[in-house]
Amino acid sequence: MEDLGTPVLDNHLHLDPEHGRGLDAVRDFRRLGGTHLLVVNKPSWHLGVEPEAGDDFRPVFETTTEVVAAASDLLPGRAWPVLGVHPGLISRLVDERGFDPDEAADLMCAGLDRAAEYVRDGDALALKSGRPHYDVSEAVWAASNDVMRHAFSLANELDCAVQLHTEATEDLTEVAEWAEERDVPAHRVVKHYAGGRLAGPTPSVMSEKERLEIAAAAGDPFLMETDFVDDPDRPGAVLGPKTVPRRVRWLLEEGYDDAVANAHVETPARVYGIDTEATLEA
Ligand SMILES: [Zn+2]
Numbered sequence: 001m002e003d004l005g006t007p008v009l010d011n012h013l014h015l016d017p018e019h020g021r022g023l024d025a026v027r028d029f030r031r032l033g034g035t036h037l038l039v040v041n042k043p044s045w046h047l048g049v050e051p052e053a054g055d056d057f058r059p060v061f062e063t064t065t066e067v068v069a070a071a072s073d074l075l076p077g078r079a080w081p082v083l084g085v086h087p088g089l090i091s092r093l094v095d096e097r098g099f100d101p102d103e104a105a106d107l108m109c110a111g112l113d114r115a116a117e118y119v120r121d122g123d124a125l126a127l128k129s130g131r132p133h134y135d136v137s138e139a140v141w142a143a144s145n146d147v148m149r150h151a152f153s154l155a156n157e158l159d160c161a162v163q164l165h166t167e168a169t170e171d172l173t174e175v176a177e178w179a180e181e182r183d184v185p186a187h188r189v190v191k192h193y194a195g196g197r198l199a200g201p202t203p204s205v206m207s208e209k210e211r212l213e214i215a216a217a218a219g220d221p222f223l224m225e226t227d228f229v230d231d232p233d234r235p236g237a238v239l240g241p242k243t244v245p246r247r248v249r250w251l252l253e254e255g256y257d258d259a260v261a262n263a264h265v266e267t268p269a270r271v272y273g274i275d276t277e278a279t280l281e282a
Contacts, residue, residue: 006264032242036264052107054107084151090108091140109150127160129162155182160188161190172191173199187201190203202270207225207247223267
């Protein structure tokens with residue numbers, strides 16, 4: 001097993017023990033020097049769940065908390081669940097199941113309320129929300145923003161961070177303001193699948209060299225992720241589970257030691273309140 005001499009956190013990936021590689025992906029991550037994971041629940045429909053009420057999201061969350069417990073046993077550090085409702089669900093509800101946008105938003109908020117219970121009980125670290133990354137009607141856009149603002153209200157109650165799935169952009173200052181209006185500091189909002197620079201929330205940078213070089217050179221707080229989807233039908237859709245440790249090795253070789261400490265120790269502490277050094281086995 002590789003030891004890179006630093007905690008190595010993948011801030012956003014999925015594990016599907018039933019259909020995908022599951023714990024074998026964790027073993028690959030660990031072998032290359034990975035130590036910590038934030039595991040985000042898969043979109044509900046990928047697990048065959050078509051919710052009618054908030055409680056129907058529970059099996060989706062249970063799948064994630066169970067695989068996270070097993071992953072923690074394999075890692076020299078640990079894994080944490082990040083739970084929520086994928087913003088793409090609104091299109092499935094409106095376009096395929098006949099919901100109007102407000103009804104769809106209500107159901108998605110109810111799902112977030114269930115996710116919040118896990119955070120409240122200490123069984124999840126943070127919430128996941130956002131809005132579609134593709135063009136939608138004005139009504140669907142407005143309803144999606146309402147769902148995201150509900151997630152910020154929950155984050156305020158729970159004193160936790162929120163990961164967002166959004167359109168590709170380098171400016172989410174308006175969204176960060178919605179969080180701050182609810183007393184959630186902008187840095188506790190994380191844009192997943194980010195480029196190397198972002199105004200507003202904390203970027204969780206996709207671990208491609210070009211994006212990482214921009215983030216490392218800027219020196220602002222950032223995280224690193226793969227968005228590994230663990231879906232056998234989409235093998236090349238995203239980066240694999242070995243990518244973050246490989247890119248950490250490369251950053252260290254390039255002399256970006258400060259960026260590695262930033263993305264794997266300082267920013268995780270600042271955003272989530274986690275200590276990736278203390279949770280590492282001696
Ligand atoms: Zn994802």
